[in-house]
Amino acid sequence: MRKRNVSRRLIGLVLVGVLLVVGSAIGLLGPAAGMVSGITAPFQAGFSRAGNTVSGWLNVIGSAGQLEAENQRLQTQVAALQQQVSQDTEIKAQNAALRSQLNLGGIDPDRLVAAQVVGYQPDNFRQFITIARGSKDGITAGMAVVEQGQLVGTVQNVGPHTAQVFLVIDPNFRIAALDQDESDRPTGTIQGQIGNGLEMDEIAQNETINPGDTIVTSGLGGAVESGLIIGHVQTTSKQDNGVFQTAQVTSAIQFSRLQIVYVVVRPQ
Amino acid sequence: MKILAGIVAVMVAAWLQVSWFGHVRPLGVMPNLMLVVIVLFGLWSNATPALAAALGGGFLLDLASGSDFGLRMAFFSVVVLAIIAGRQTGLHADSFITALLVVMAGTVLYNLVVLATLGAPIQAIELSRIGRELVDNLVILGFLVLVRLNLPQRPSNTPQLNKGFNR
Numbered sequence: 001m002r003k004r005n006v007s008r009r010l011i012g013l014v015l016v017g018v019l020l021v022v023g024s025a026i027g028l029l030g031p032a033a034g035m036v037s038g039i040t041a042p043f044q045a046g047f048s049r050a051g052n053t054v055s056g057w058l059n060v061i062g063s064a065g066q067l068e069a070e071n072q073r074l075q076t077q078v079a080a081l082q083q084q085v086s087q088d089t090e091i092k093a094q095n096a097a098l099r100s101q102l103n104l105g106g107i108d109p110d111r112l113v114a115a116q117v118v119g120y121q122p123d124n125f126r127q128f129i130t131i132a133r134g135s136k137d138g139i140t141a142g143m144a145v146v147e148q149g150q151l152v153g154t155v156q157n158v159g160p161h162t163a164q165v166f167l168v169i170d171p172n173f174r175i176a177a178l179d180q181d182e183s184d185r186p187t188g189t190i191q192g193q194i195g196n197g198l199e200m201d202e203i204a205q206n207e208t209i210n211p212g213d214t215i216v217t218s219g220l221g222g223a224v225e226s227g228l229i230i231g232h233v234q235t236t237s238k239q240d241n242g243v244f245q246t247a248q249v250t251s252a253i254q255f256s257r258l259q260i261v262y263v264v265v266r267p268q
Numbered sequence: 269m270k271i272l273a274g275i276v277a278v279m280v281a282a283w284l285q286v287s288w289f290g291h292v293r294p295l296g297v298m299p300n301l302m303l304v305v306i307v308l309f310g311l312w313s314n315a316t317p318a319l320a321a322a323l324g325g326g327f328l329l330d331l332a333s334g335s336d337f338g339l340r341m342a343f344f345s346v347v348v349l350a351i352i353a354g355r356q357t358g359l360h361a362d363s364f365i366t367a368l369l370v371v372m373a374g375t376v377l378y379n380l381v382v383l384a385t386l387g388a389p390i391q392a393i394e395l396s397r398i399g400r401e402l403v404d405n406l407v408i409l410g411f412l413v414l415v416r417l418n419l420p421q422r423p424s425n426t427p428q429l430n431k432g433f434n435r
Contacts, residue, residue, distance in 0.1 A: 009315075010319055010349075010352075012325055017323045017345055018340065019336075020323075021337065021342070048291065051292050067411075119332050121292025121332075121333055121335075122298070122300075123300070123379070128334030128335065130332060156334055172298075173388065194394060219400050
């Protein structure tokens with residue numbers, strides 16, 4: 001009799017699981033998921049901050065032996081950079097003046113919504129983050145997310161208080177891109193790779209693309225605006241009988257250390 | 269009280285996995301803390317709470333995940349049902365070696381399932397990641413087993429559980 005009760009309970013639990021999956025597939029779980037994420041977001045934010053702090057300490061401990069050499073190298077760099085700063089100030093003023101005249105490039109700060117990263121994808125091959133901003137903050141699916149002026153990913157699922165961001169390094173991520181530094185501005189498609197790398201594919205064989213070039217979003221498709229930096233070309237590879245060439249691209253973003261990111265909201 | 273402790277354990281595991289281990293990545297990869305917790309639930313507790321933990325833990329991770337809703341719930345449920353079936357056929361649930369083997373098998377299988385959803389070929393980089401996650405998971409398992417050994421001992425319920433239910 002008792003064994004039958006246990007079996008019933010197990011079958012009941014399995015049915016609950018199936019109902020949850022089906023409910024999610026047909027969109028019935030949206031409000032429940034939003035409510036749960038709204039409640040848990042503050043706790044996740046606390047854990048996330050603590051985790052980031054500990055991660056920083058571990059990095060410092062791990063690199064203690066290299067600190068002296070790095071210190072000398074940095075002092076030399078500081079001197080060079082001080083000279084650079086004064087030149088950059090002039091260039092910045094000129095740049096701002098040109099931008100205001102041309103009305104091109106750069107993101108209006110009023111369009112950036114800062115968002116705290118409160119969660120990561122719970123496995124090692126897919127790449128998503130959860131941010132503590134949602135539809136109540138004006139976030140909608142498809143918006144670009146940046147950090148340090150570079151593309152982090154695009155908003156995918158949006159709840160009232162949180163949203164999930166599809167990172168550029170996810171193996172299923174695709175976005176149209178172009179090489180900003182070459183005169184013919186070769187275009188291609190950026191896709192994520194397992195191991196946090198990026199590959200630019202579908203570049204025509206006759207285009208020129210060189211290591212160090214800056215890769216930006218091309219704006220094709222309209223979901224993400226053009227000109228957002230994705231990364232820099234590391235290596236290129238071309239095959240004689242291939243239709244396209246490819247380039248390995250590296251992003252300067254440390255995707256496992258994200259704390260605050262900025263969602264680029266669409267102009268009203 | 270035991271139910272409350274179980275719920276807290278699953279919730280803490282979910283939060284730690286999606287926030288703490290998102291930043292602190294031992295060996296550069298995210299350990300699957302929830303898998304270890306679910307395996308230990310399967311081995312150490314009764315069938316019903318173990319399956320409830322698998323569903324609850326999987327559901328929380330599915331909510332935090334941006335892809336494949338239901339994958340974790342389904343996978344953890346299958347793991348727990350397999351453990352329950354194993355116990356009914358005489359699997360020694362209190363053995364550390366059993367826990368170790370189940371966690372190893374679970375880690376490899378889980379990653380293969382995720383890779384299958386991506387349609388990605390298995391290359392050296394994937395194997396390296398799975399290997400490092402395996403080491404992380406086994407360290408966590410060792411830690412949790414040590415914690416359990418230092419808790420006040422209760423009589424083992426393995427003989428009853430091996431029959432599939434608790435008297």
